[in-house]
Amino acid sequence: MNTATSGSMQLPQPYLLFLGDVAERGFAKTALGLRDWAPEKCVGELALPGATVSTGLPAMTPAQAHAAGARALVIGVANSGGVIPPSWRASLVAALEAGLDIVAGMHMRIVDVPEVRDAAERLGRQLIDVRVPPADIPVATGRKRTGKRLLTVGTDCALGKKYTALALARAFVACGVDADFRATGQTGIMIAGGGMPMDAVISDFEAGAAEMLSPDAAADHWDVIExxxxxAHPAYAAVSLGLLHGSQPDVFVVCHEPGRTDMLGTAGYQVATIEEIIxxxxxxxxxxxxDxxxxxxxxxxxxxxxxEARLVMDRESARLGLPVADPVRGGPNLDALVASCLA
Amino acid sequence: MNTATSGSMQLPQPYLLFLGDVAERGFAKTALGLRDWAPEKCVGELALPGATVSTGLPAMTPAQAHAAGARALVIGVANSGGVIPPSWRASLVAALEAGLDIVAGMHMRIVDVPEVRDAAERLGRQLIDVRVPPADIPVATGRKRTGKRLLTVGTDCALGKKYTALALARAFVACGVDADFRATGQTGIMIAGGGMPMDAVISDFEAGAAEMLSPDAAADHWDVIExxxxxAHPAYAAVSLGLLHGSQPDVFVVCHEPGRTDMLGTAGYQVATIEEIIxxxxxxxxxxxxDxxxxxxxxxxxxxxxxEARLVMDRESARLGLPVADPVRGGPNLDALVASCLA
Structure with a gap:
């Protein structure tokens, strides 16, 4: 898969994946996602004593990683507070000293760690927070762009829109279609090596940010947008609408989790129906x-x-008249969904 | 009209209106709007030699205004570049020295004028930019709030949503209804003495900002929200949707300009139809x-x-089955619109 970006945030690559002292697999989601979706961007991993999770990539010091071509250390773990603990700091400074930039997307900003900031300034290295949008986002023009675009949309938050876009982009490429995954959230941006953190953009520029993310392309090229x-979400719909308007998708795929009843983070709101989202x-x-x-x-x-999965997918596909797939399960359902999108 | 605000930006009041050296009425729109819509908040005006536009309020020095109760100087003029010219600076510093804060909403930030910033720091005075949202906006919860709400919406930008909300709030109060105008843009915020600059809020918090703007109120109280x-605007719909979701309006009024064909700031987009916006x-x-x-x-x-106005309003009212009014013209049409909103 080609994940080059243009007109939006760009990350130095390839990466050394930093795991800190992670002991829970869930907290290493970013590192594991990078290994799965962007192995060509990952040269190795760096863990501290106490870490029990591994990506399976070779263990490397920052200097070894730099010699192997790495250009950035990516903080591939989270913890419950989103903080950068003191025990990580020596490794981060060592990475800067070895010639690597640092890419992070935690709640605590990497530039707010004084010894890391000072080292980056001294060494002329970048500290890149993937949650911070570029400064030069224009107001949207609405001008129709060349090329094809697909956007994943959802009946709620956090039910597979990123995964679906990654899987579809990969499947498009496997079919011989020229396609780019376009990332709109922090993990996606690290995987793609660039993108636009849509939820952090000022509202007036939201659609403009989406226009910037997927520029003019060849007529038969597809941007598959996360x-x-x-x-229908009472808190986040502004993000969704700016992204929809600016993306100008030719095709959208509705992401849904059968059995989920309540919307994430709200009290008293049911998940939207698929028909409502269509x-x-x-x-x-x-x-x-x-169109x-x-x-x-x-x-x-x-x-x-x-x-159970096969039954619910067959039933909903018959009822709605279009293919239903779980990209994690793949198989003929996913082939049918890909064919329908490209039809 | 009661224009107190809570839970969002609060401005020191009443005001001394600063006119600079304005020679074109259009550039004094903010000062004239304040005089028309918030006369109880305006104690006087301060103009420089060369100014040819006046609000008709008494001319005052900053010290006289402070003695008359003023607590802030409001920059009530714009110029084509949105800059704060050197010729204004002595007056702004004099206002700070007289005990006034400064309220501004120009393109150039007031804190970026070094001598004004230094004087404010030295004197412990506030420099308030109404285009900068408060820092503590939460994610929306979607929780239903008490009290009634009306939101003005539009078939395009810049066709009377602020004016309509101001006129409806005033008309509600004239009918004995307890109502507040809730401001969402810079001129409205100055008129109301507070509010939320919705277009400057980060997308993830857009609906939360609207929730903050119109808090719980008495069951028979109306917030009339700008x-x-x-x-339907390809650039700004994210702002509109976050505001709609967070406002939870019981009633909306569609603002429209008969005869306008193209959407503001876009090429090739027609103004939405009224039915589409409904x-x-x-x-x-x-x-x-x-509801x-x-x-x-x-x-x-x-x-x-x-x-012509009467003809088009009568025709559209008959076609759409609801009252149509031009709040600037007022009259029985406006009475009918108010009655329909309160019904």
């Missing part, structure tokens, strides 16, 4: 792309057995 | 207020004769 939030996405998306259409559905069936 | 942008506002607004309804329409008929 969706954010949901048009209708809203068409009604709003037509404004910047009159927008639904390509099908991506279900997160992690909580279901193989048979 | 709309922003348009759900449908989108209902479909999206129901998410946070299932949302359209109260009627506000037409900006400044370009039409009295008779």
């Amino acid at each position: 969706g954010q939030g949901s048009l 209708e809203l996405t068409l009604a709003l998306g037509r404004r910047t792309n009159p 927008i259409r639904c390509g099908g559905f991506s279900f997160n069936t992690a909580a279901l057995s193989e048979e | 709309g922003q942008g348009s759900l 449908e989108l506002t209902l479909a999206l607004g129901r998410r946070t207020n299932p 949302i309804r359209c109260g009627g329409f506000s037409f900006n008929t400044a370009a039409l004769s009295e008779e």
